[in-house]
Structures are given as C-alpha cells and as structure tokens.
Amino acid sequence: MAVYTMKEAKPAPSTSKGLVFWLRENLFSTIPNTLLTLLGIYFIYTTIPPLLDWMIFDATWSGTKEEVVKEGARWIFIIEKFDQFMYGFYPEALHWRPNLVAIISIIFVFFIPRLSSIKIKFVSMLLYPVVCFILIRGGLGLEVVGTEKWGGLMLTILVAAVGIIASFPIGILLALGRQSDNMPIVKTLCVGFIEFIRGVPLITILFMASVVLPLFFSDGIEFDKLLRALIGITLFQAAYIAEVIRGGLQAIPKGQYEASESLGLSYWQGMILIILPQALKISIPNLVGSFISLFKDTTLVLIIGLFDILAMVTLTNSDTSWLGFEIEGYVFVTLIYWVFCFSMSQYSRVIERRYNTDH
Amino acid sequence: MNNSKLPPTSSGLFNSPQNRAIIFQVLSLVVVVLCIFYFVNNMFDNVAKRGITTGFSFLGETAGFGVSQALIPYDDTSSTFLDVFIVGLLNTMLVGVIGIVLASIIGLMVGIGRLSSNYLIAKLSLVYIETFRNIPILLQILFWYNVVLAALPSPRQSISYFDSVFINNRGLIMPDPIFESGSGFILVAFILACISVVFLAKWASKRHDLTGEEFPLIRVSLAIVVVAPLLVFFVTGQPISAEYPALKGFNFKGGITIIPELLALIFALSIYTATYIAEAVRAGIEAVPPGQKEAAKSLGLKEHVILRKVVLPQALRVIIPPVINQYLNLVKNSSLATAIGYPEIVTLFSGTTLNQVGQAIEIILMTMAVYLVFSIVISLLLNWVNAKMEIKGR
Numbered sequence: 001m002a003v004y005t006m007k008e009a010k011p012a013p014s015t016s017k018g019l020v021f022w023l024r025e026n027l028f029s030t031i032p033n034t035l036l037t038l039l040g041i042y043f044i045y046t047t048i049p050p051l052l053d054w055m056i057f058d059a060t061w062s063g064t065k066e067e068v069v070k071e072g073a074r075w076i077f078i079i080e081k082f083d084q085f086m087y088g089f090y091p092e093a094l095h096w097r098p099n100l101v102a103i104i105s106i107i108f109v110f111f112i113p114r115l116s117s118i119k120i121k122f123v124s125m126l127l128y129p130v131v132c133f134i135l136i137r138g139g140l141g142l143e144v145v146g147t148e149k150w151g152g153l154m155l156t157i158l159v160a161a162v163g164i165i166a167s168f169p170i171g172i173l174l175a176l177g178r179q180s181d182n183m184p185i186v187k188t189l190c191v192g193f194i195e196f197i198r199g200v201p202l203i204t205i206l207f208m209a210s211v212v213l214p215l216f217f218s219d220g221i222e223f224d225k226l227l228r229a230l231i232g233i234t235l236f237q238a239a240y241i242a243e244v245i246r247g248g249l250q251a252i253p254k255g256q257y258e259a260s261e262s263l264g265l266s267y268w269q270g271m272i273l274i275i276l277p278q279a280l281k282i283s284i285p286n287l288v289g290s291f292i293s294l295f296k297d298t299t300l301v302l303i304i305g306l307f308d309i310l311a312m313v314t315l316t317n318s319d320t321s322w323l324g325f326e327i328e329g330y331v332f333v334t335l336i337y338w339v340f341c342f343s344m345s346q347y348s349r350v351i352e353r354r355y356n357t358d359h
Numbered sequence: 360m361n362n363s364k365l366p367p368t369s370s371g372l373f374n375s376p377q378n379r380a381i382i383f384q385v386l387s388l389v390v391v392v393l394c395i396f397y398f399v400n401n402m403f404d405n406v407a408k409r410g411i412t413t414g415f416s417f418l419g420e421t422a423g424f425g426v427s428q429a430l431i432p433y434d435d436t437s438s439t440f441l442d443v444f445i446v447g448l449l450n451t452m453l454v455g456v457i458g459i460v461l462a463s464i465i466g467l468m469v470g471i472g473r474l475s476s477n478y479l480i481a482k483l484s485l486v487y488i489e490t491f492r493n494i495p496i497l498l499q500i501l502f503w504y505n506v507v508l509a510a511l512p513s514p515r516q517s518i519s520y521f522d523s524v525f526i527n528n529r530g531l532i533m534p535d536p537i538f539e540s541g542s543g544f545i546l547v548a549f550i551l552a553c554i555s556v557v558f559l560a561k562w563a564s565k566r567h568d569l570t571g572e573e574f575p576l577i578r579v580s581l582a583i584v585v586v587a588p589l590l591v592f593f594v595t596g597q598p599i600s601a602e603y604p605a606l607k608g609f610n611f612k613g614g615i616t617i618i619p620e621l622l623a624l625i626f627a628l629s630i631y632t633a634t635y636i637a638e639a640v641r642a643g644i645e646a647v648p649p650g651q652k653e654a655a656k657s658l659g660l661k662e663h664v665i666l667r668k669v670v671l672p673q674a675l676r677v678i679i680p681p682v683i684n685q686y687l688n689l690v691k692n693s694s695l696a697t698a699i700g701y702p703e704i705v706t707l708f709s710g711t712t713l714n715q716v717g718q719a720i721e722i723i724l725m726t727m728a729v730y731l732v733f734s735i736v737i738s739l740l741l742n743w744v745n746a747k748m749e750i751k752g753r
Contacts, residue, residue, distance in 0.1 A: 026478035033477050040479040182376070185384040189391060199734035200727045201691040207709050208727075211719040215405045216398040296495035303698055310498055330502045334494055341493035 055331075065322070077325040078332050081316040085332070088151015088307050094143065097135045098154050104132065105161075129165070147226040151307035153336065155226075159298045159308065163233040164291055170234070171241025176271065178242065179249050190242070197239035202297055206232045210304045229301045233294070240290050248283035249275065281355050288348035292341050309333055402720065417716045418444070424711060426702050428618050440712055447704035448729060454624055454703060455690040455733075461629035462689060463682070466636025473641045484637065492634035497695050499631055504623035504699040511619075514610050523603050529610065531617040534601035541598035548591040549584070556580040620701035624693065632689045636682050643678030644670065676748045680741060687737045691730060704729055 027037040058072025061079075068074050078085070087095055108128055115121050136158070138144035150158070177183075177190035197205065209232030214223055223231075252275055260270030280287075302311035313329035316322060406413060418441040425435045430449040433442055472484035491499070509528065512518065517527040525532040563574035592599065604614030647670050655665040697706040704726055713722045 026476070029476065036475070036477050037479050040477075040483055043483070183380045183384050185388055189387065195734075196731070199731045201694040201705070201730055203694045203697065203705060204709065204723060204727050204730065207705075208723050211713070212723055215402045215720070218401050218404070219408075292493075296493075299495040299497040300695070302497075303695075310495070310501070313501075327506050330498070330506055334498060334502070337495055337498060338490070338493045342489065345493070 073328050073331065074325065075328065077316075077322060077328045080322070081312075081319075081329075084152060084316055085309055085312050086152045087154050088312070089149040090145060090151070090154065091143075091149070094145060097142070101132045101135050104128070104135075147224050150226065152312055153309045155301075155306065156295075156298050156308045156310075159226075159230065159233060159301060159306075160291075160295045162230050163237045163294050163298070166230070166234040167237035167241050170238035172245055172276070174238060174242035175245035175249060178246055194239045194242050197236055198243070202233075202236050202300055203303060205236050206300060206304050208232065209235075225304070226306060229304060229306055233298070233301075236297075237290070237294050240293070241287070244283050244286040244290055245279060247286065248279035248281075251282055252279050284355060285348050285352050288344060288351070292344050295340060295344070296337065309336065406720075411717050413718065413721070415721060417718060417721075420716075422712070422715070424715070426707065427700075428621065428702055440716065443707050443712055444704070444725070447702060447707035450701070450707075451690070451693055451703040451729070454621065454628070454693045454696070454701070455686075457625050458628040458632065458689050458693065459686050461625065462632040462636055462685070465629060465633035466682075466685075467640055469633060470637035470640025470644070473637060474644055488634045488637055491630055492638075494631075496627060496631045496692050497698060499627040500623055500695055500699060503626050504620065507626075508619045508623055514606065517606075517611075523601075525604060525611060528619065529616065530619045531622060532604045532611050532614045533617070534603050535613065535615045537600050537602055539598040539600065541595040544595050545588045545591050545599070549588045552584045552587040556583055559583075618701070620696065620699050623699060624696050624701050628689055628692055631692070632685050635685045635688075639678050639681040639685065640674075642681075643674040643676075646677045647673045676750075679744055679748065683737060683741045683744065687734060690733050690737075694730070 028034045054072045056072075058070045060068045060070050060072065060074045060076055063076060065074065065076060068076070083092060083095070087098060090098065108124070112121060112124065115124075134140055134142065136145070136150070136154075137147070174190050174194055177186050178194065180187055206229060209228045210225065213228055213231065217223075256274060256278065257270070260274040263270075265273065298308060299310045301308050307315060310333055313326060313333055316329060317324070317326055419439055421436070422438055422440050422443045423435055426433055426443070426446055428450060429446045430453065431442070431445060433446055469484045469487055472480045473488070475481045475484070511526060511528040514525075514527045514529055517525040517532075519525045523534050559580060560576060563576050566572060566574060602613045604611040604616075606612075651669055651673065652665060655669040660669070693703060694705040696703045697710055700706060709723055709726045713719060716722065
C-alpha cells in the first residue's frame with residue numbers, strides 16, 4: 001500500500017529571489033539597463049584599479065626620494081613635509097601649543113553641552129577663545145609667534161572656526177533686523193547689507209578687506225593681514241547665516257510670537273527664551289550646510305597671500321630639493337578637505353535626527 | 360461713557376512700542392551714518408596722503424599690457440582700461456554661459472541617474488555627487504590646471520582627433536569657420552525656420568485644445584530647424600569652409616585656440632556645480648507624489664508620456680529655483696579664475712589694473728557692481744519664472 005509521504009517544499013525558483021533575481025531586477029532588467037550596467041562596470045574597471053595602484057600598491061611610503069623606483073604616489077613627500085602642511089612656518093619646538101588647543105577644543109565641544117550650571121557654561125565660553133588665542137599667539141610669558149608664521153591646516157581650521165563663531169551673533173542680529181517689520185529703517189539697512197554681500201563673490205570681499213579696509217581707518221591703526229581676512233570672511237558668513245536663520249524664524253508659527261507677548265515677555269526675552277531656540281533648532285541642517293561651504297571657502301585666503309593648507313602645496317613644491325610633487329600634495333589636501341566636509345555633512349544628519357522632537 | 364476717567368494708556372516716552380521703534384531706528388541710523396562718515400573721511404585723508412588720484416578718469420588711459428584671450432579687438436598699445444574692463448566682463452560671461460550649459464547637462468544626467476532603477480548607475484551617481492561637492496572648488500580648479508592640463512604633451516606631440524582638433528599644453532585647438540559670401544542666406548533660413556516653429560507650436564497647441572489630437576511637435580520642429588539651413592547650405596554652394604590649424608615650428612597656426620586656463624575653469628566649475636544641480640533634480644522628481652505616477656499609469660498612459668506630461672511639469676516647479684541659484688553661484692565662483700590667471704573681470708580689473716593704477720576703491724567697487732548686476736538680473740529672472748510656474752488657482 002502506497003504511503004503518502006510529504007515532500008520537502010522546493011526552494012523558490014531563482015527567478016523570484018536570491019542573488020540572480022536581484023541582479024536581473026537591478027542590473028539587467030532591460031536591454032538599455034544592461035548596456036548601462038556594462039558601461040558602469042567598464043568605467044569602474046578603467047578608473048578604480050589604476051587609482052588604487054597609484055595610491056597604495058605602487059606607492060612609495062618610506063626611504064629617500066632618490067631611491068624611488070615605483071610608478072605610484074611618492075608619499076615620502078607628504079611625510080617629509082607633514083609639519084608644514086599642518087602648521088605652516090610655526091616654530092617646530094612650539095607645535096605642542098596648537099596641539100593643546102586642538103585637545104582643549106575637542107574637550108570643550110564634547111563637555112560644554114553636558115554641563116548643568118549655566119554660569120560655568122558662560123564663563124568657559126568666554127574663557128575658551130582667550131585661552132586659545134594666548135596659546136597660539138603667545139604672550140603672558142609664552143614666546144610670541146607672529147601671525148605671518150601661522151599656516152597649514154592649523155590656519156584653515158582657525159579661519160573657519162573664527163568665521164563660524166564670530167559670524168553667528170552678527171547673523172542672528174541681521175536676521176532679527178530683517179524680520180522687524182515695525183522698524184523700516186533698520187529692516188532696510190539689514191536687507192541692504194545681506195543682499196549686497198550675497199550678491200558679490202567672496203574673493204571681491206577679501207580684496208575689499210585686504211586693500212580698501214586699511215584706508216578706512218586713520219594711520220595709527222594697523223591691521224594684520226590675517227585679521228583683515230577674518231573680518232572679510234566674518235562679514236560674508238554673517239550674511240549667509242542671517243538668511244538661514246531668517247528661514248527658521250519664518251517657520252515658527254505666529255502663535256508662538258503672540259503667546260510670548262501675552263505672557264508679558266519683552267521683545268528680547270521672548271526672542272531668547274521662546275522664538276530663537278525653536279528657530280535655531282529647525283535651522284541646524286542648513287547652518288551645518290553653510291559651515292561646510294565656509295570651510296571650503298577658506299581656501300580663498302591663499303589668493304590674498306595667506307598660507308592655508310592648499311597654499312602649502314605650491315609652497316612645499318618651491319623647495320628646490322623637492323620639485324614636481326604637486327600631484328601628491330593636491331591629492332593629500334583633497335583627502336583632508338573631503339574627510340572634513342563629508343563627516344560634517346553626515347554629522348548634520350545625525351543631529352537632525354537627534355533634535356527631531358516631532359511625534 | 361466718559362473716557363477721561365480712564366488712565367492714559369501709555370504715559371512715558373519709552374512705554375509705547377511705536378516710540379521705542381522710532382527711537383531705536385533713529386539711534387541705529389545715526390550710528391551707521393557716523394561710521395560711514397568716519398570711514399569716508401579717513402579714506403579721503405589716506406588717499407590724499409598717499410597721492411592716489413580719485414575718480415574714473417583712469418578708464419580712458421592706455422592700459423599697455425597684453426591679454427591672453429579677448430572677445431573684442433584688443434591690442435596692448437592703444438586699448439584703454441575701459442577696454443580691459445569690457446574684455447574681462449565678456450570673458451566672465453563666456454565662462455558663465457559655457458559652464459551653465461555643461462553643468463546643466465551633467466547635472467541633469469547625474470540627477471536622473473541617482474533615481475535610476477539600475478543599482479550600479481544610482482550608486483555611481485551618488486559617489487560622483489559626494490566626491491565632488493565635498494572638495495573646494497578652488498582646489499579643483501588648481502588641480503585641473505596644475506596637474507591634469509600641465510601633464511599634456513607639447514604642441515609637437517599633440518593628441519589629435521581627425522587631424523583637425525588638437526589638444527596640447529597650450530590648450531585645445533579647433534578649426535576656425537570661414538563665412539564666405541552667401542552664408543548670410545543660411546542664417547536667414549535658420550531664423551525663418553525658428554519663426555515657423557513658433558507658429559507651428561501655437562497651431563499644435565490650439566489643435567490639441569480643440570480636438571485633443573497630439574502633434575509630434577519636437578520631432579517636426581527639430582527637423583525643420585536642421586533641414587532648412589542645410590538645404591540652403593547646399594543650394595548656395597557650400598559657402599562655409601574652415602581654416603584648419605597646422606603645426607608651424609613650435610606652435611600651431613590658424614584655427615581657434617581655447618586657452619588651458621579656460622579649459623581648467625570650465626571643467627572644474629561645471630563638474631562642481633553639476634553636483635548641486637543633480638541634487639536639485641533628484642529632489643524635484645522625488646517631490647512629485649507617487650500617486651501622480653500611479654494615476655497616470657492607471658489611465659493607460661505610456662511611460663514617456665507620463666514623464667513628459669505628468670512628472671516633469673510638476674518636478675520642474677521645484678527644480679528650477681535652486682538651479683537658477685546655482686547658475687548665479689557658478690558665475691560668482693568663476694571669479695576664482697584669478698588663481699590661475701584666466702583673464703576675467705577679477706583677474707584683469709581687480710588684479711592687473713589695480714596693480715597699475717592703484718585706485719583700489721573705484722576698481723573693486725566696479726568689480727562688485729558687475730556681480731551685483733548679474734545677481735539682480737538673475738533674481739528678476741527667478742521671480743519671473745516663479746510667477747510663470749505658480750499653480751494657477753481658479
């Protein structure tokens with residue numbers, strides 16, 4: 001007598017799941033799609049292996065430049081000139097000072113938001129720039145290093161940081177001024193400033209700051225070249241920040257303004273306690289976007305003669321014993337900028353999610 | 360009711376918001392005016408002390424320096440600083456126009472590629488965007504100029520295409536078209552073809568409104584615009600020929616040369632700006648609710664009709680404003696050409712002219728004015744486009 005035995009279920013046909021299905025669905029679904037895929041594979045095949053060879057497998061990592069036999073990148077140049085790329089002409093014996101500033105900054109950024117006492121927060125926020133400035137420039141018993149010796153990545157980060165921090169309060173004031181409909185004169189001044197700055201390229205503002213600004217002050221007042229660049233960058237960034245914050249202010253419902261007024265708060269109390277915290281929160285993604293642009297724009301200071309990390313490529317290549325290493329220099333600087341900008345943009349996505357208090 | 364018994368609503372001068380606003384405004388205006396007065400006063404003092412002349416009379420003086428690329432007749436001995444200004448302005452506009460066209464094409468392709476159902480293409484587009492938008496534009500310009508273009512061979516070892524287009528470290532050399540008598544007719548034919556296409560479009564849209572019948576407008580108008588001038592070209596006996604570049608000694612003679620500075624600038628600007636345009640295109644297409652596509656599909660429309668008549672009209676409304684802003688950014692970023700010495704307005708005017716004349720204030724203000732005019736024109740264009748594309752309520 002035949003006994004019925006249940007058979008094992010057959011696996012699903014490869015046409016509806018698994019790797020083959022995925023490949024067919026995503027890469028080879030139609031003839032044009034297949035052609036595109038082949039084109040893509042060809043493109044990857046012709047670019048990635050030579051690039052990897054050049055950067056890693058055929059690269060020279062140690063030794064002297066006379067010993068170089070391989071065809072790839074000669075990273076010994078970067079290793080040799082690493083200090084210049086990082087610190088410019090900053091005296092080698094004093095490199096610990098910018099390093100210390102970097103450590104303090106990381107601790108500062110990490111711990112300040114976790115402090116509970118408003119007073120300590122406020123005092124440390126005031127102390128932080130002073131301490132950093134004294135550490136980098138000198139004074140109070142430390143050896144003074146003039147700004148003409150600052151350079152490299154240190155200068156790039158410094159210009160970006162000062163631009164971000166100094167432009168923030170100005171940007172908020174400009175945004176509030178632009179939103180104040182009951183004060184037409186103030187509004188016109190703010191709109192005029194913002195639109196003027198946003199209408200011209202940064203390089204013309206830097207030229208203005210480096211050539212015309214000294215003419216605006218009487219002879220006794222001397223401006224450092226770096227200070228002039230910082231003023232130009234701060235004014236430029238303030239106009240862009242103002243527009244970002246204005247976007248945030250406009251997104252706050254009118255009821256919030258009315259509620260703060262009906263609580264009897266003054267204009268500034270209402271702004272600081274109710275409106276700005278909400279407006280700044282929704283502006284965070286755009287603020288970070290604007291910081292990334294500023295970080296990229298700091299490269300422009302090389303046109304007015306400051307030695308940021310990009311300027312170091314040309315400068316290190318003018319050393320007669322190290323000629324012809326531009327490619328390595330540019331690739332190295334490109335990687336640094338890319339890592340900074342890419343991680344900032346990823347970080348902004350994290351913050352955006354963390355501060356998202358919608359339900 | 361007797362109002363006089365009520366207490367006055369706002370007694371003190373500072374208690375009324377109106378008064379406070381007026382006082383605050385007067386104060387800020389006074390501060391701004393005082394600052395400007397102080398600056399201008401110092402400026403005139405300093406300018407007088409340093410013996411710098413003021414005013415715009417320098418524009419009429421002879422410049423006396425060479426320019427590597429000029430779209431108008433220019434020579435070092437007789438051209439004035441005003442000519443230099445115009446040369447720079449035109450060169451900026453040249454970069455702007457070529458850069459905008461290229462960036463739009465690349466940006467559109469990458470933006471659509473980002474949404475492609477092909478996994479590989481979508482990821483490659485993403486890598487392109489994330490790579491190039493996170494590298495400073497100045498670094499990209501310098502890289503193209505100092506590394507890629509500097510590595511090209513000398514004129515004698517030029518890379519050549521069909522023996523008429525040559526690439527070497529002096530730039531890109533192309534044949535120069537020569538227009539002989541009779542070539543005017545081709546232009547006339549082209550203009551007539553364009554006018555007829557406009558009328559055809561009007562007729563087709565009217566017919567579509569009345570009968571609902573489709574007319575293959577794009578194909579027919581393309582055919583008219585291409586065929587009509589071609590026909591005239593052969594009828595009039597091929598009046599357009601070309602002067603081919605030829606190697607003479609160490610360099611090429613004849614043809615049009617695109618200088619390497621322009622090439623580097625255009626490559627860098629269009630590749631960089633295209634990443635932003637691509638993101639705008641992607642955001643615009645994603646902004647169209649999927650229900651729109653599904654509805655169109657359930658009406659039985661074909662795939663390309665859905666794209667043309669349903670998705671694109673709605674997506675363009677979102678895409679166009681940020682893209683126009685990127686065009687303005689591209690024009691502003693072209694000022695970085697000063698780092699590689701391409702003769703545009705900042706290099707020629709805020710650079711060379713400023714060094715020769717020394718009148719910093721006038722020269723930098725004139726340069727800024729150029730960009731402000733560009734900004735104003737582009738924002739007017741943007742307002743016009745926004746008004747045109749606004750969803751018309753009934």
